[in-house]
Amino acid sequence: MVTLAAAPDLIAEGSSLRVREVSKSFAPADGNVAERGEETRALERVTLSVAAGELVSLVGPSGCGKSTLLRLIAGLDAPGAGELWVGPEPITAPSAERGLVFQDPNLFPWLTVRRNIEAGLVARGVLREKRNEVDEFMRLVGLEKFAGAFPHHLSGGMAQRVALARALINHPKVLLLDEPLGALDAFTRMKMQDEVLRLWRARRTTMLLVTHDIDEAIYMSDRIVILTPSPGRIERIIAVDLERPRQRSSPEFLRLRGDILELLHFAGSTAAA
Amino acid sequence: MNATPELIAPPSAAPAPASPSVHSDGTTIPPPAFAKLFRRAPADVAARALPAALGVALIVHRLAAKNELANETQLYTQFLTGLLVAAGLAAVAQIFWTGLRQWLRENCPILAAAILLLGAWETITAGFRWLPMPYFPSPAGVLQSLVNDRALLFDSTWHSLLLLLGGYALGVAVGLVTGICIGWFPFARYWGMPVLKIVGPIPATAWIPLAMVVSPSAIFSAVGLIALAVWFPVTMLTASGISNTRASFLDVARTLGAGRGYLIFRVAIPAAMPSIFIGLFMGLGASFLTLVVAETIGVKSGLGWYVTWAQGWAEYGKVYAALVIMAAFFSTIMTLLFQLRDRVLVWQKGTIKW
Structure with missing residues (x-):
């Protein structure tokens, strides 16, 4: 049996993703007198396209959507306005x-761990045909020993x-990651970043990663989308043209980091660091 | 009984702090300050406490029994003697058998206290006759009644069991269905919740006059009343558990391709299980109450009926015998439900304590 990790080139599961002129507002929370009548504009006319198999990060302060x-x-x-597609199909x-x-x-x-996987x-009613894949994915993430936990x-x-x-395990065309490593300690997080990159390379899934860790965004992504809050808008899209595996302390890495912090108006803090 | 003096030193002699107790899962918890007072006795002391308590009870019984007929007290003498022999054997066996020692250390204090309580009961009833007869028979009298009337008591217990299981099963089945519907579907919540809130809190026993009119037989109305008593807490707690399912579990399931069936049966219901079990326990308590009341008033069999019947003949020994059976019967069913809970909610192990 060919393992997935050993034959990355055989699999290209990702699909392109297009977001066009998408806006989304939230009704004001009940009972909040100060904000009554004012809806929160979480996203305003956001347009973004992601190529199949690309890894794109979304970075920005909280409240940027x-x-x-x-x-x-x-x-x-559902969006208030605008359209979203995966490949040729609308979402x-x-x-x-x-x-x-x-x-x-x-x-x-x-x-248990196994039943979670x-x-x-x-849910899709295909367990019988695909049962053998469960072991594969448990191995892929190194959890064979914890199957029954x-x-x-x-x-x-x-x-x-x-x-x-x-x-x-569903072979998604797009994998959406909402700060998946945000709650981990610094060392585990760096290890998991490599883990996610390994999975991404193995499966060539299109990945969209939300993070507020700029180092993580630079270390992992092909492109970084910088968002600004109220209303949520795309400020800038930065391509990261560094060879992988990337060196977190290389001059190029640090220069990019400085640029992004400046865009987010935190340039002062880099000087201190 | 050849322990070294250190082992049987009285607990108060050692000023050392109480040792931290070790939990079954291996974690140690520091003892609270008052724990020193209740520190468990060494195994030897514990093992001797039980025979000692039985000896006291036996002496009390011999003294008290002088006032009574010999054939009414003989059985209790045999009962206590049998226990004494067993406890004596256990006290010896625990020297070699670690498992038994552990068990005795755990359970001797409470068992010895129970035996002493029996002794106290006999003292104030048969001994000094402080309580009016025939309302307060001695433990010897109760045991005698229990054994004499065992056939009818067994039959009554059997009928109570059938009635209880029938009513409880019906109440749980209907309660789960209505609870899941009210918890999941907004329209069911809109129409069902007011009915639940208004009808539910009425004690099931308050419907007895109506039940007697509409039902073809007392058994049917009793099953219906027990089911009604069970239905309310089961529905309420199921609905609350379902509607409080963490939204992110449902979101995750949707992005895994889950349809409505998966969301209800494989996400919402498992997530609601802890709450559902609280409803099952509350329903069980309500079913015991309703069972006894229904048997007291309408049904012509069962333990509730037996109590009223024995009271009619002023045979209070039988009344207490039936109460003893009820205690054993109900607590056994409760224990079974606890075991089912531990099995179903095994995934919560270590996170719940009740």
Whole structure:
């Protein structure tokens, strides 16, 4: 049997993604007198296209609509205006072809690690045909030994690996990552960044990564989309033309980091660092 | 019984702080300050406490029994003697058998206290006759009634069990369905919730006059009343558990390709299970109450009926015998539900404590 990791070139699962002139507003929260009548404009006329197999990061301060954009692409919310497509198909509802991983792994606590990973196959009613893939994905994320464990026994990094395997087992055309490594400690996070890159290379899935860690965005992505808040807009899209594996302390890396911080008006803090 | 003096030193002699207790999952928790007072006795002391308590109870019984007929107290004498022999054997066996020692250390204090309580009961009833007869028989009298009337008591327990299981199963089945509907579907919530909130809090026993009129037989109305008593808490807690399912679990399931069936049966219901079990326990308590009341008023069989019947003949020994059976019967069913809970909610292990 050919393992997925050993034959990356055989698989190109990603699909292109287009977001055109998308806006999204939220009604004011009830009972909040100060904001009553004012709706929050989470996204305003956002346009973005991502090529098949590309890894793009969304970076910006909180409230800039990164997570909202991800939920729209996942199909969990409908846009107020504008259109979204995966390949040639418009996005109307959630689907297994657009996997989503949150900061909180959101593993089903009543299922073992193995059953969590199987969940997508069960949901689509294809467990019988694809049962052998479960082992493959458990191996892919290095969790064979924890097949029977319940989620509350797992560390944060392990739980997030299960969440990744659970999303990947459906072979999504687009994998949406909403700060998936945000809750991990610095060392685990750097290890997991390599892990995600390995999975991305193995599967050539299109990935959209929301993060507020600029180093993470530079280390991982082909392009970085900088968003600004209220209303959420795309400020700039930066291509990262550095060879992988990237050196976090190389002059090019640091220069890029300085540029992005300047764009986000945090340039002063780099001088201190 | 050849322990070294250190082992049987009285607990108060050692000023050392109480040792931290080790939990079953291996974590240690520091003992609270008052724990020193209740520190468990060494195994030897614990093992001796039980025979000692039984000896006391036996002496009390021999003294008290002088006032009574020999054939009414003989059985209790045999009962206590049998226990004494068993406890004596256990006290010896625990020297070699670690498992038994552990068990005795855990359970001896409470068992010894129960035996002493029996002794106290006998003292104030048969001994000094402080309580009016025949309302307060001695434990010897209760045991005698229990054994004499065992056939009818067994039959009553069997009928109570059938009635209870029938009513409980019906109430749980209907309660789960209505609870899931109210918890998941907005229209079911709109129409169902007001009915639930208005009809539910009425105690099921308050419907007895109506039940007697509309039902063809007392058994049917009893099953219906028990089911009604169970239905309310099960529906309420199921609906609340379902509607409080974490939204992100549902979001994740949708992006994994889940349809409505998966969302309800494989996400919302498992997520609601802890809440559903609280409803099942509340429903079980309500079913016991309703069972006994229904049997007292309408049904002509079962433990509730037996109590009223024995009271009619002023045979209070039988009344207490039935109460003893009820305690054993109900707590066994409760324990079974706890075991089912532990099995179904095994994924929560270590995160719940009730």
